[in-house]
Amino acid sequence: MSHEYVPEIAVDREGQEHEVQGWQDDMYGAKLGFWLFMFTEVLMFGAMFMALTYYFTLHHDDFLIASSSLNRVLGGTNTVVLLFSALTMGLGLLKMRHGDVKGAKLMIWATILLALVFLGIKAVEWTAEYNHGVFLGLDALQAGNEHSKPFGQILFFGMYFTMTGIHGFHIIIGIGIMLWLLKRINAGKVTPEHHILHFNIALYWDLVHLIWVFVFPYYYMIGAGLTGGAH
Amino acid sequence: MANTTKTYKEEYAGYWKVLAGLLILTGLTFVQPTMFMENATFMVQMLIGTVKAWLILMYYMHLKGEKLIITFTYFSLFIVLVFFVIVIGFDVANFQYSDLSHITSGDTAAAVSETHGAAHAEPAHH
Numbered sequence: 001m002s003h004e005y006v007p008e009i010a011v012d013r014e015g016q017e018h019e020v021q022g023w024q025d026d027m028y029g030a031k032l033g034f035w036l037f038m039f040t041e042v043l044m045f046g047a048m049f050m051a052l053t054y055y056f057t058l059h060h061d062d063f064l065i066a067s068s069s070l071n072r073v074l075g076g077t078n079t080v081v082l083l084f085s086a087l088t089m090g091l092g093l094l095k096m097r098h099g100d101v102k103g104a105k106l107m108i109w110a111t112i113l114l115a116l117v118f119l120g121i122k123a124v125e126w127t128a129e130y131n132h133g134v135f136l137g138l139d140a141l142q143a144g145n146e147h148s149k150p151f152g153q154i155l156f157f158g159m160y161f162t163m164t165g166i167h168g169f170h171i172i173i174g175i176g177i178m179l180w181l182l183k184r185i186n187a188g189k190v191t192p193e194h195h196i197l198h199f200n201i202a203l204y205w206d207l208v209h210l211i212w213v214f215v216f217p218y219y220y221m222i223g224a225g226l227t228g229g230a231h
Numbered sequence: 232m233a234n235t236t237k238t239y240k241e242e243y244a245g246y247w248k249v250l251a252g253l254l255i256l257t258g259l260t261f262v263q264p265t266m267f268m269e270n271a272t273f274m275v276q277m278l279i280g281t282v283k284a285w286l287i288l289m290y291y292m293h294l295k296g297e298k299l300i301i302t303f304t305y306f307s308l309f310i311v312l313v314f315f316v317i318v319i320g321f322d323v324a325n326f327q328y329s330d331l332s333h334i335t336s337g338d339t340a341a342a343v344s345e346t347h348g349a350a351h352a353e354p355a356h357h
Binding site: 031032035039042043046050053054056057058072076079080083084086087090091094098203206207209210213214216217218221222224225 | 239242243246247250253254257260261263264265269272273276277279280283284287288291292299300303307311314315319322323326
């Protein structure tokens with residue numbers, strides 16, 4: 001059996017054949033591949049939302065009461081922060097595509113700053129909850145002791161800390177890959193002509209935003225109509 | 232990309248228009264539970280969230296014009312919906328072991344319709 005080199009051939013829209021030198025500039029392939037990765041993220045969060053919905057149907061009143069106790073001002077502020085971060089990320093990509101590399105870098109830094117603000121607000125919120133005895137591992141969220149919350153509320157807060165925690169982890173990952181993107185831009189590896197990495201990282205950031213679009217109302221707003229909660 | 236025929240100014244303006252739409256919908260999210268359709272808060276909140284998600288997917292994630300990826304997306308959503316409606320809905324509607332299950336045991340909160348939540352709510356913080 002021979003092992004001679006057989007060049008890979010790609011055909012353009014006009015039917016002309018070309019020998020493939022590499023797939024680095026395959027914009028569509030890179031985009032499609034990244035979307036497949038993002039579908040795995042959607043499946044992961046989708047499974048958690050399904051569990052949440054299942055528990056919500058079983059403990060409807062407990063969920064509403066627990067939801068009413070969350071701080072909607074902090075949660076809402078974080079929603080707006082993420083909205084603006086999605087804008088800065090998108091504008092950064094737009095500037096990169098149109099040759100304004102300096103403007104693109106500025107927008108990425110703005111996105112990183114907003115991501116840090118999000119994490120800071122989340123830290124304040126979790127700290128307040130911990131100080132009120134509501135946190136994973138504390139008595140209020142353990143069944144079978146005098147401080148235990150009703151079982152439905154234990155499920156609610158368990159899911160709340162898990163999902164917002166995993167979401168926060170995605171924010172941290174996002175900051176990391178944005179810093180890496182800046183490094184690649186500075187090294188001249190990401191340019192207006194070769195910006196697929198920037199495009200995909202912007203997609204990732206939009207996905208993180210997209211997940212929060214459902215996390216926020218599901219946890220903070222479903223019990224907002226009840227009186228007695230924090231506002 | 233789907234938007235390569237648009238000019239920089241058009242795309243730039245588009246990003247701000249979508250932001251304005253998302254901010255208005257976020258404002259709706261805040262006022263809805265106390266201002267309108269109070270008895271259907273969950274459904275309305277999810278509906279607003281879905282509209283926001285659509286705006287993000289189509290414009291910020293550049294899905295407008297991407298037929299293949301949109302098809303993947305709709306298919307995935309369809310699968311999730313099938314699980315939501317058929318599997319969970321059927322299971323909850325026919326749950327036979329509520330007295331035995333650990334998930335459904337324990338103290339259940341007093342009915343919200345009777346108490347309006349105030350008497351039993353223990354806010355995590357203010």
